[in-house]
Amino acid sequence: MIQHYTARLAALAIAFLVSYSLAAHTGSVRGIVLDGKTGKPLDGANIYLLPDQSSSVSNTFGQFLLRNVSPGPYTVSVGHIGYETATQSVVVEDGISVDISITLIASDIRLNEVTINSVKAQPFSSISDVDLKLRPLNTSQDFMRLIPGLFTAQHQGGGKAEQMFLRGFDIDHGTDINVSVDDMPVNMVSHAHGQGYADLHFLIPELVKRIDFGKGPYQLDKGNFATAGFAAFKTFDELDNSFVKLEGGMYGYCRTVAGINLLNSSHGDGKTSAYLAGEYSYNRGYFDAPQNFNRLNLTGKFTTLLSAGKQLSITLSAFRSGWEASGQIPERAVREGIIGRFGELDREGGNTSRYNMNVQYLQSINEHSLFKSNVYVCYYDFDLSSNFTFFLKDPLNGDQIRQREKRLLAGYNARYVNDYHLGPFKTTTEAGLGFRLDNTRNSELSHTLNSDIVLERLAFGDISEANFYGYAGQTLYLLPQLVFNAGLRMDYFVNAYNNKLPSEAMRSSYTTRGLSPKAGLYYNFSNSARLYINYGTGFHSNDTRVVVAQQGKDVLPMAHSFDLGTVVKPHPRLLLSAALWMLDLQQEFVYVGDEAIVEPSGRTRRLGMDISLRYEFLKYLFLDADINYAHARARDEAEGSNYIPLAARLTSIGGLTYRKGAWGASLRYRHLGNRPANEDNSVVAKGYTVFDAALNYSLRSFEFGLQAQNVFNTAWNEAQFDTQSRLRDEVMPVSEIHFTPGTPFFVKLTAMYKF
Numbered sequence: 055m056i057q058h059y060t061a062r063l064a065a066l067a068i069a070f071l072v073s074y075s076l077a078a079h080t081g082s083v084r085g086i087v088l089d090g091k092t093g094k095p096l097d098g099a100n101i102y103l104l105p106d107q108s109s110s111v112s113n114t115f116g117q118f119l120l121r122n123v124s125p126g127p128y129t130v131s132v133g134h135i136g137y138e139t140a141t142q143s144v145v146v147e148d149g150i151s152v153d154i155s156i157t158l159i160a161s162d163i164r165l166n167e168v169t170i171n172s173v174k175a176q177p178f179s180s181i182s183d184v185d186l187k188l189r190p191l192n193t194s195q196d197f198m199r200l201i202p203g204l205f206t207a208q209h210q211g212g213g214k215a216e217q218m219f220l221r222g223f224d225i226d227h228g229t230d231i232n233v234s235v236d237d238m239p240v241n242m243v244s245h246a247h248g249q250g251y252a253d254l255h256f257l258i259p260e261l262v263k264r265i266d267f268g269k270g271p272y273q274l275d276k277g278n279f280a281t282a283g284f285a286a287f288k289t290f291d292e293l294d295n296s297f298v299k300l301e302g303g304m305y306g307y308c309r310t311v312a313g314i315n316l317l318n319s320s321h322g323d324g325k326t327s328a329y330l331a332g333e334y335s336y337n338r339g340y341f342d343a344p345q346n347f348n349r350l351n352l353t354g355k356f357t358t359l360l361s362a363g364k365q366l367s368i369t370l371s372a373f374r375s376g377w378e379a380s381g382q383i384p385e386r387a388v389r390e391g392i393i394g395r396f397g398e399l400d401r402e403g404g405n406t407s408r409y410n411m412n413v414q415y416l417q418s419i420n421e422h423s424l425f426k427s428n429v430y431v432c433y434y435d436f437d438l439s440s441n442f443t444f445f446l447k448d449p450l451n452g453d454q455i456r457q458r459e460k461r462l463l464a465g466y467n468a469r470y471v472n473d474y475h476l477g478p479f480k481t482t483t484e485a486g487l488g489f490r491l492d493n494t495r496n497s498e499l500s501h502t503l504n505s506d507i508v509l510e511r512l513a514f515g516d517i518s519e520a521n522f523y524g525y526a527g528q529t530l531y532l533l534p535q536l537v538f539n540a541g542l543r544m545d546y547f548v549n550a551y552n553n554k555l556p557s558e559a560m561r562s563s564y565t566t567r568g569l570s571p572k573a574g575l576y577y578n579f580s581n582s583a584r585l586y587i588n589y590g591t592g593f594h595s596n597d598t599r600v601v602v603a604q605q606g607k608d609v610l611p612m613a614h615s616f617d618l619g620t621v622v623k624p625h626p627r628l629l630l631s632a633a634l635w636m637l638d639l640q641q642e643f644v645y646v647g648d649e650a651i652v653e654p655s656g657r658t659r660r661l662g663m664d665i666s667l668r669y670e671f672l673k674y675l676f677l678d679a680d681i682n683y684a685h686a687r688a689r690d691e692a693e694g695s696n697y698i699p700l701a702a703r704l705t706s707i708g709g710l711t712y713r714k715g716a717w718g719a720s721l722r723y724r725h726l727g728n729r730p731a732n733e734d735n736s737v738v739a740k741g742y743t744v745f746d747a748a749l750n751y752s753l754r755s756f757e758f759g760l761q762a763q764n765v766f767n768t769a770w771n772e773a774q775f776d777t778q779s780r781l782r783d784e785v786m787p788v789s790e791i792h793f794t795p796g797t798p799f800f801v802k803l804t805a806m807y808k809f
Contacts, residue, residue, distance in 0.1 A: 081146040083120040084421050085154040087112045087132055092294075096158060099134040102581070108534065109581075115363055119421035121475060132156045136163055162713065165670040166626040170584050197259065201267045201285060202666055203682035203705055204231075205726050209773035209794035212337060212347040213377030213404055214438065215253035217773060219726075220282045221269060221637065222660035222686030224700040228252030229594050232280035235287040236369060237467050238412045238430040239490065241279050244517045244549075244598040246436055246457040246497050248647050250279045256373030256408045257287065258333045258351050260299070260311055264288040269664070270615045270635065271592020272572055274525045274541045275469060275486055281592045281613040281639065291357040291367060292318070292327035295808040303802025306338030317356075325359040340798055341380045341396045349375040363418035369410070376405035382442060382792040384779055392781070395769070395795050399781070400452065403505070404438035422473040432463040439505040442648065443779040446787050451503050455512075455648060459497040465490035480531040484541065487524040492517070496554075499650045511555060513650035517598045518550040527572070535578040543570040545593070547610070549601040564606030568593050582624070588617040597645035603652045604643055611642035619664075627670035636661040641690075657689040658698060667708075679708030688733070697730035699776065700739060718750040721765075731776035731791060739791065742770035759804035764797050772796035 087099040095116025102109050103120050106128060110118040123146045133139040137158035144152050198206050198218065206216035218225040225231050228250035233240040235257055245251035268276075269283040276284040293313050301309040313331040331353045339345030353371040360366055380398030387393050414428040437458040447453045469486040499513040527541025550563040570593065576586030596609045619633030637660045644655050662684035669677045686701035709722030724744050731737040745765045751758050764770075771793040778789040 079148050080122045080124055081148060082123055082151045083128070083130060083144055083146065083154065084151050085118055085130070085156060087116045087118065087134070088155065088157045090137075090157045090159040094292075096134055096137075099132050099137075099158065102131045102133075104129045104131055113418060113424055114365070114416055114426075115418045117363075117418060117421045119473070121422075121480070122478070130154065130156070132158065134158055135168065137161060162674070163676075164627075165629060165668060165676075168623065168629055168668075170578055170581055170621055170623060197257075197262065197265060197287070198254070198285065199707070199724070200265060201269075201283070202680035202707065203269070203664060204283075205702060205705055205724070207773040207794070209382055210377065210379040210402060210404070210438075210440070212339070212345065213255075213375055213379065213406070214247070215251055215255075219700070219702045219705075221635070221682075222662060222684035222698065222701045222703075223282045224698070225282060226250070228279060230279060230282040232276045232278065232284040233287075234284075236289055236367075236412055236414060237286075237426075237428045238410065238432070239463075239465070242434070242461065242463075243278070243492050243519050243521075243595060244494065244497070246459040246494075246499065246647060247438060249597050249645065250594060253406065253408070254287075255349060255375060256351060256371060256410070257289075258311060258331050258353055260297070260313060261289045261331055261353060262287055263290045269633075270588065270590055270617055270637065271570065271613055272574065272588045272590040272615070272617070274484060274527045274543055274572060275467075276592075277523055277543060277545055277570070278521060279594045281594055281615075281637070289353075289355065289369070290329075291355065293329045293331075296329075297806055297808045299804065299806040301335075301802055301804045304800050305340045306336070306344075307800075307802060308337075309333070309335035326357070328354070328356040330354045340800070341398065341795075342394060343378070343380055343398050343401070345378055345380070347375070347377040349373070365414075365416040367412075367414040367416075369412045369414075371410045372407075373409070374405070374407040376403075378403035380794075381440065382773060382775060382777070382794050384777070384781070384788070384792050385790050386788060387781065399444060400441040400454065402440050404436070406436045406438075407434070409433045424471050425469070427466070427468040429466045430464065432461075434461040434463060435459070436461075439502065440648070442775075442777055442792070445782050445784075446778060446780040448501070448509075449780070451509060454502050454505070456500045456502045456505060456508075457498065457647060459494045461492060461494045463490070463492050476530075482529040484527045484529070485525065489523070490521045492519045494518075499647065513555070513599070515554045515599075516552040518548075518552075519598050520548040521595070522546045535580075536575075537577075538573075538575050540573040541571070543572070544568070545570070547595060547601075549598040549606075551598050551602045553602075562602040564601050566595075566601065566606055566610045568610045568612060570612075582622070584621045586617070586619055586621075588615075590615050596642060597647075599650075600643050600645045600652050603645075608641065608643060611640040613637055613639045629666075629668040631664075631666045633664045634662075635664070638689075656691065658686065659689050660684055660686045660698075660701070671710075674712055674714040676711045676713075677708070678711070679706065681706045691733065695734045697733050697735045699732055700729055700774070702729055703727050704741075716752045718748075718752075720748045722746050731774060737776045737789075737791060739774040739776075740771060742768060742796065744768055744770055744796065755808045757804075757806040757808070759806075761802050761804070763800040765799070767799040768796075769798075770796040 087096045089096050097114045099112040101118050108120050112118045125146050125148050127145050130142045138161045140156050204220045206218050208216050215227040223230045227248050228241045233252040240252045242251045266286040271280050293315050296314045298312045311333040315329050317326050317328040333351040335349045337347045351373050355369045357367040379402040381402040410432045412430040416426045439456050441454040443453045467488040472483045494517040500508045501510040523545045525543035529539040531537050545568050547566045552561050570591045572590040574588040578584050592613045601609045615637040617633050617635045621631040623629050639658045641657050642655050644653050665681045667679045682705045686698040688696040704727035706725040711720040727741040729739045731739040747762045747765050749760045773794040775792050777792040778787050780787040
């Protein structure tokens with residue numbers, strides 16, 4: 055037996071040495087990919103060396119490198135979504151690097167430009183770029199809905215962060231999805247309203263260049279909250295044109311946004327760009343009582359090339375919004391005629407603001423290694439008044455609560471990626487580290503009257519939370535089409551709470567830590583199919599007040615997840631993907647921000663299937679559809695009483711999109727199936743199917759648009775909860791569905807001038 059294994063190891067060593075010897079007699083192809091219109095580098099382009107089938111992807115500076123190429127003639131093929139494929143002939147010689155420059159010409163979007171590149175690792179997929187360009191997107195809420203299987207619900211006049219649902223999770227306002235903008239976190243830890251609260255309304259939609267997203271806890275650089283998935287937004291470094299845009303619609307909706315190029319790299323030294331953008335919107339709303347939602351955004355971004363391969367960007371932004379809201383109403387209030395479907399029982403509302411500074415540094419050390427980092431500072435405040443139970447607890451004054459906080463947030467991220475060869479094997483090393491510091495002042499939950507009279511303080515104190523982390527991973531190309539990756543991430547938390555309630559005054563501090571291993575294996579069948587399996591461990595941290603209450607024990611619940619999937623392109627105009635997945639979440643203790651109590655939450659298991667289709671029917675007509683199924687259950691509860699409230703079982707989005715020349719049109723649907731509203735499924739949150747449509751026309755410097763939401767005026771409920779409440783004149787409380795009605799038929803017009 056020993057001799058057998060010794061012989062096998064010797065044979066493997068000889069094969070390695072022979073391969074290494076052969077690799078020494080090779081050359082390389084080094085190049086840059088440029089945009090034909092602007093002359094700027096293009097990142098994310100797919101590069102193939104034919105007929106060798108070696109591949110690469112251009113980096114942020116448009117650079118790529120193909121190494122260990124045997125001498126001989128080749129064709130370099132370069133493709134990118136929204137550009138015509140370009141080719142160039144090269145002759146590789148022994149020990150020589152061939153330098154080339156390839157320019158891509160913009161064109162209409164074609165699915166035949168989509169390729170399944172072995173260098174692009176899981177869980178990223180090129181269909182994210184397709185979706186971003188084919189779908190009409192107007193608000194940050196629309197962007198989140200772009201992620202297949204993710205649904206959002208707004209239940210306070212448009213002002214609060216949306217409630218989200220993904221992969222069998224009621225994510226609340228962001229507990230199980232990691233959201234970032236230019237590597238600056240959006241999620242708020244130990245937030246007054248809920249853990250992981252992710253308010254994207256400070257992001258001006260017209261400034262979004264790209265969204266990277268993934269499902270499951272598989273991405274090394276995504277730490278806290280990345281259990282169900284992540285969404286990473288990237289804004290433009292430079293505007294193609296200055297613009298002014300006006301929007302107006304039903305129910306008193308109006309919006310204006312402008313972006314002005316202050317410095318354009320196409321002029322001057324060609325290295326520096328800067329723009330300033332602003333947005334103001336107002337919406338009375340479709341409710342009986344005015345919601346008076348208003349939002350003001352200002353963003354400025356400066357980008358410069360310090361030298362070849364070194365880029366610095368500085369972004370400053372300011373956001374403020376205020377609103378009133380009709381809140382969630384009980385079904386019986388409508389059924390008994392007390393109020394109408396769009397009525398209210400108690401006035402709610404709030405205001406919030408966020409001010410950001412984000413400094414990003416990017417350096418291409420050479421064609422195969424990249425370093426990027428960013429440092430950010432944010433000031434944030436939040437003030438929210440709500441009443442979910444009306445007169446259940448206080449029959450005289452009502453149950454109104456106020457949640458508020460002021461926060462200073464700062465942090466640093468650094469990431470290094472190096473592509474190189476280990477003998478005959480291509481490999482990539484990734485490493486990163488960083489920290490995040492949060493300090494809140496006067497985090498409060500109070501029982502109030504008329505939003506400003508404090509009847510009783512339920513929670514009041516200062517929170518300090520620090521997260522230090524580091525990670526390292528390795529990707530090994532065992533064959534040109536067979537890729538293995540593995541990595542490990544460590545997170546260390548320091549949580550401190552200064553309780554200011556007179557009856558509970560004390561200072562407490564605890565530390566926690568967690569390790570998150572991740573691994574994946576995928577195989578590409580030429581450039582038309584991929585089979586993959588992913589394993590990952592992720593987590594969401596718990597509120598600092600939970601950490602203190604539990605004395606640092608059982609407060610970092612880990613999620614263990616598997617994905618088995620495939621991406622197939624059986625026809626140049628058809629792209630299919632499917633995945634089977636399972637996710638187990640450990641037992642935890644949860645801080646209920648609306649009540650200032652800590653509750654236990656048992657182990658859960660979620661499993662399901664995701665299916666996606668993209669099809670180019672005709673030259674200018676596209677069809678897309680995503681179907682997602684999830685089976686979510688509590689593992690420690692009896693059968694029949696183990697449902698997870700509001701976990702979406704069946705969701706689907708899709709539609710038709712037409713684009714030809716100056717014209718564009720789309721008809722889209724959103725379907726969310728019935729869901730259990732409580733643990734035994736005796737109360738059901740009803741599902742809905744809603745259709746939206748859009749029509750756009752471009753004429754030189756002008757663009758005009760018509761958009762219709764809920765085309766068939768479906769009566770649907772956007773947010774739903776099984777809540778026990780008591781109305782003013784009721785003797786006994788009633789537990790039933792409380793809901794926020796969804797948007798009725800709504801039309802808006804848009805006009806943009808570019809200069």
